[in-house]
Amino acid sequence: MTGEAVGTEADAVLWREIEAQPRVLAGVAARHGELARLGRHLWGDRRPPLAVLVARGTSDHAAVYARYLIEVGLELPASLAAPSVYTLYGARPRLERAVVLACSQSGASPDLVEVVRGARQAGATTVALVNRMDSPLAEVAEHVVDVGAGEEVSVAATKSFTAELATLAALILPASAGRLAWEGAEALGRVAEAAAAAVAQADAVAAWARRRRDWRTMYVVGRGFAFPAALEIALKLKEMAAAVAEGYSAADVRHGPIALRGPDMPIWLVGGRGPALGDLVALAAEARAGGSPTLALTDARELADAADEAFLHAPLPEVLSPIPAAILGQMAAFHLARARGLNPGAPAGIHKVTRTR
Amino acid sequence: MTGEAVGTEADAVLWREIEAQPRVLAGVAARHGELARLGRHLWGDRRPPLAVLVARGTSDHAAVYARYLIEVGLELPASLAAPSVYTLYGARPRLERAVVLACSQSGASPDLVEVVRGARQAGATTVALVNRMDSPLAEVAEHVVDVGAGEEVSVAATKSFTAELATLAALILPASAGRLAWEGAEALGRVAEAAAAAVAQADAVAAWARRRRDWRTMYVVGRGFAFPAALEIALKLKEMAAAVAEGYSAADVRHGPIALRGPDMPIWLVGGRGPALGDLVALAAEARAGGSPTLALTDARELADAADEAFLHAPLPEVLSPIPAAILGQMAAFHLARARGLNPGAPAGIHKVTRTR
Numbered sequence: 001m002t003g004e005a006v007g008t009e010a011d012a013v014l015w016r017e018i019e020a021q022p023r024v025l026a027g028v029a030a031r032h033g034e035l036a037r038l039g040r041h042l043w044g045d046r047r048p049p050l051a052v053l054v055a056r057g058t059s060d061h062a063a064v065y066a067r068y069l070i071e072v073g074l075e076l077p078a079s080l081a082a083p084s085v086y087t088l089y090g091a092r093p094r095l096e097r098a099v100v101l102a103c104s105q106s107g108a109s110p111d112l113v114e115v116v117r118g119a120r121q122a123g124a125t126t127v128a129l130v131n132r133m134d135s136p137l138a139e140v141a142e143h144v145v146d147v148g149a150g151e152e153v154s155v156a157a158t159k160s161f162t163a164e165l166a167t168l169a170a171l172i173l174p175a176s177a178g179r180l181a182w183e184g185a186e187a188l189g190r191v192a193e194a195a196a197a198a199v200a201q202a203d204a205v206a207a208w209a210r211r212r213r214d215w216r217t218m219y220v221v222g223r224g225f226a227f228p229a230a231l232e233i234a235l236k237l238k239e240m241a242a243a244v245a246e247g248y249s250a251a252d253v254r255h256g257p258i259a260l261r262g263p264d265m266p267i268w269l270v271g272g273r274g275p276a277l278g279d280l281v282a283l284a285a286e287a288r289a290g291g292s293p294t295l296a297l298t299d300a301r302e303l304a305d306a307a308d309e310a311f312l313h314a315p316l317p318e319v320l321s322p323i324p325a326a327i328l329g330q331m332a333a334f335h336l337a338r339a340r341g342l343n344p345g346a347p348a349g350i351h352k353v354t355r356t357r
Numbered sequence: 358m359t360g361e362a363v364g365t366e367a368d369a370v371l372w373r374e375i376e377a378q379p380r381v382l383a384g385v386a387a388r389h390g391e392l393a394r395l396g397r398h399l400w401g402d403r404r405p406p407l408a409v410l411v412a413r414g415t416s417d418h419a420a421v422y423a424r425y426l427i428e429v430g431l432e433l434p435a436s437l438a439a440p441s442v443y444t445l446y447g448a449r450p451r452l453e454r455a456v457v458l459a460c461s462q463s464g465a466s467p468d469l470v471e472v473v474r475g476a477r478q479a480g481a482t483t484v485a486l487v488n489r490m491d492s493p494l495a496e497v498a499e500h501v502v503d504v505g506a507g508e509e510v511s512v513a514a515t516k517s518f519t520a521e522l523a524t525l526a527a528l529i530l531p532a533s534a535g536r537l538a539w540e541g542a543e544a545l546g547r548v549a550e551a552a553a554a555a556v557a558q559a560d561a562v563a564a565w566a567r568r569r570r571d572w573r574t575m576y577v578v579g580r581g582f583a584f585p586a587a588l589e590i591a592l593k594l595k596e597m598a599a600a601v602a603e604g605y606s607a608a609d610v611r612h613g614p615i616a617l618r619g620p621d622m623p624i625w626l627v628g629g630r631g632p633a634l635g636d637l638v639a640l641a642a643e644a645r646a647g648g649s650p651t652l653a654l655t656d657a658r659e660l661a662d663a664a665d666e667a668f669l670h671a672p673l674p675e676v677l678s679p680i681p682a683a684i685l686g687q688m689a690a691f692h693l694a695r696a697r698g699l700n701p702g703a704p705a706g707i708h709k710v711t712r713t714r
């Protein structure tokens with residue numbers, strides 16, 4: 001970590017978790033064989049009519065990513081569950097033969113455990129993606145997948161998020177019969193390299209953060225596969241840097257929220273090279289025309305050129321580009337916090353494990 | 358409209374659309390018979406395995422409401438579609454026998470038209486809920502339902518939203534076999550009365566807005582059936598009052614965003630009397646403990662007492678309470694805008710019909 005970024009010990013711990021991501025992602029790439037096997041069993045042999053994703057907070061953004069992987073890659077409808085349907089209202093939507101996939105770093109959220117238990121009793125195939133194999137969620141699901149991020153102690157989840165994304169890609173893409181452009185297992189290895197190259201931009205990100213320390217409210221916009229990365233970066237900006245940041249899809253931001261564009265509403269654009277790129281490039285122009293400062297996190301030169309500033313990551317297939325983009329976003333949130341004299345490793349009023357019902 | 362609230366002619370038009378809601382809702386109640394008939398055909402006779410909801414912007418919040426109605430009331434899984442899956446990525450998730458329900462005031466969004474056309478070709482039962490029967494969406498769907506809000510010209514949708522909610526309730530609740538507590542068609546009539554009583558609070562809302570004109574950033578929090586109303590009120594605050602307002606479920610706001618609580622982050626609490634109430638009451642206490650001013654929109658005395666201030670609406674079954682709560686939220690957004698000297702009827706940079714792909 002660069003000297004000026006050092007804050008408390010908690011900040012140093014958080015930064016080490018951010019820096020660990022290349023290693024964590026290499027670990028996921030090394031497990032691609034077993035993940036592909038489980039994926040072919042889940043999606044190929046069982047041919048479910050529906051996938052239901054269950055998660056909260058950061059892991060819910062990984063679930064949004066899974067939804068795009070499943071609907072685009074497998075052409076299977078996927079639904080993001082509202083746990084309150086099960087926990088507060090006691091309803092039991094018919095899920096026989098569905099694959100119900102829960103994501104949770106801690107595996108300790110009672111609501112997720114209840115949804116998965118109910119779904120399993122109802123005949124669904126249940127899968128838990130967790131970072132804690134000794135968790136209640138791991139106990140209750142039929143199949144348990146370790147995302148392998150290693151112990152994560154910071155309140156703001158970082159390495160567990162990108163480990164979830166890579167694990168989901170490894171679990172779903174091999175069953176996609178080529179509907180999504182990626183180069184198989186080898187591409188997963190390149191994700192780890194792209195993550196390392198992103199982390200290596202720490203000094204540039206820190207210098208940028210000192211210039212932009214006055215950014216207090218902002219939108220973070222993606223579309224398609226990059227939309228979940230935008231949601232997650234907005235949450236990191238809230239948690240670490242106390243910024244009022246909201247994540248949007250490029251389509252939805254035009255349905256009203258764009259009214260707030262202007263010098264006090266910087267717009268971040270997150271996206272790779274693929275079908276969603278043109279829409280983001282167009283949005284960058286609309287944002288700038290309205291006076292919003294723009295920042296791109298991308299591997300697409302076209303998007304970087306359309307924005308006022310950009311952090312570029314190494315080129316990847318679109319479906320995997322949200323991983324290094326999310327890392328750059330985490331780094332930006334961390335350094336914005338430090339530039340403001342905040343301690344991103346110890347945000348006020350939130351806890352690592354949130355026990356909602 | 359109270360004298361001091363008069364701004365431009367566009368503001369007066371918007372206020373008339375807000376005021377029209379009791380009449381519009383009485384119209385939906387009058388059509389309950391035909392809506393119940395179609396609902397029993399869709400959900401009862403056809404027994405679909407899945408419902409897919411397709412919408413953008415304000416209507417997407419109505420779709421979130423439909424999701425709770427369908428999952429809790431019919432115990433049928435419901436998925437909120439991501440149009441980009443269909444339009445940008447060209448995927449065709451398998452939707453044979455599903456009910457695909459699109460909501461749109463204008464019925465003119467090309468992405469929604471494309472999703473519904475593709476779903477119908479794939480064998481889904483398609484339904485369009487529109488406010489314009491002469492629209493492309495109405496043309497492409499098998500079943501067309503007029504929400505009957507009458508011409509809506511203001512950029513910020515108001516009466517079309519509550520008309521959508523009431524129409525969805527009338528279309529889904531009669532098939533719920535008593536799983537949701539409401540008193541049948543008669544309850545729909547009471548919604549119109551509750552809307553009239555909400556509109557009658559205009560002077561109190563205007564006076565409140567003058568005191569709170571400095572609120573610039575805020576969270577609007579609901580849970581369960583009230584969650585879509587929270588999302589919609591946040592959007593109205595953005596569109597009309599240029600406030601950086603974000604909608605959350607009471608569960609998700611605890612997974613990180615609560616870190617921003619404090620005097621500069623008022624928290625609005627939206628909810629009726631039902632299983633979600635306790636969670637909102639608890640959140641009100643957490644918000645106040647963290648220094649956030651709190652405002653409740655509710656018919657529950659318990660929640661009003663837990664917050665610093667409240668606007669109470671007439672008592673309704675929980676499932677219908679989001680309708681008057683949304684109206685109070687629209688009125689609050691309108692008057693906050695006017696108290697700041699803004700023109701809520703003519704927000705900058707957005708258009709009535711958004712043509713995204």
